[in-house]
Amino acid sequence: xxxxxxxxxxxxxxxxxxxxxxxxxxxxxxxxxxxxxxxxxxxxxxxxxxxxxxxxxxxxxxxxxxxxxxxxxxxxxxxxxxxxxxxxxxxxxxxxxxxxxxxxxxxxxxxxxxxxxxx
Numbered sequence: 001x002x003x004x005x006x007x008x009x010x011x012x013x014x015x016x017x018x019x020x021x022x023x024x025x026x027x028x029x030x031x032x033x034x035x036x037x038x039x040x041x042x043x044x045x046x047x048x049x050x051x052x053x054x055x056x057x058x059x060x061x062x063x064x065x066x067x068x069x070x071x072x073x074x075x076x077x078x079x080x081x082x083x084x085x086x087x088x089x090x091x092x093x094x095x096x097x098x099x100x101x102x103x104x105x106x107x108x109x110x111x112x113x114x115x116x117x118x119x
Contacts, residue, residue, distance in 0.1 A: 031098055040093035047086030054079025 035041075058066065058076025066073045 034098045035093070038093045038098060040089050044086045044089030044093065047082045047089060049086075051079045051082030051084075051086055054082060 054075045056079075058073050058079055061075060066075070068074070
């Protein structure tokens with residue numbers, strides 16, 4: 001089998017690759033599903049949830065618990081920091097959503113792992 005292209009291990013040639021059957025609408029639908037379960041949204045939501053719990057604990061907790069850490073209301077400040085980080089994660093996921101792969105690069109892989117042909 002003599003071809004001009006170097007054969008890469010574990011990678012079929014273009015003629016051996018089966019079509020995926022994915023249309024542009026399928027790619028857009030897959031991107032929407034991927035955006036819905038984006039890890040940035042999940043982490044952001046958890047940070048916001050725990051931040052709200054800590055802020056409420058810092059506001060309504062007992063005076064002795066609030067000032068245990070050298071007079072600093074650590075629950076309140078940690079909760080506010082967690083709220084900020086959570087909102088930033090969610091904003092990042094909304095401003096930079098996962099986009100469908102461009103048609104010209106679909107199915108090619110990253111290209112970073114290409115090896116030189118064996119000599």
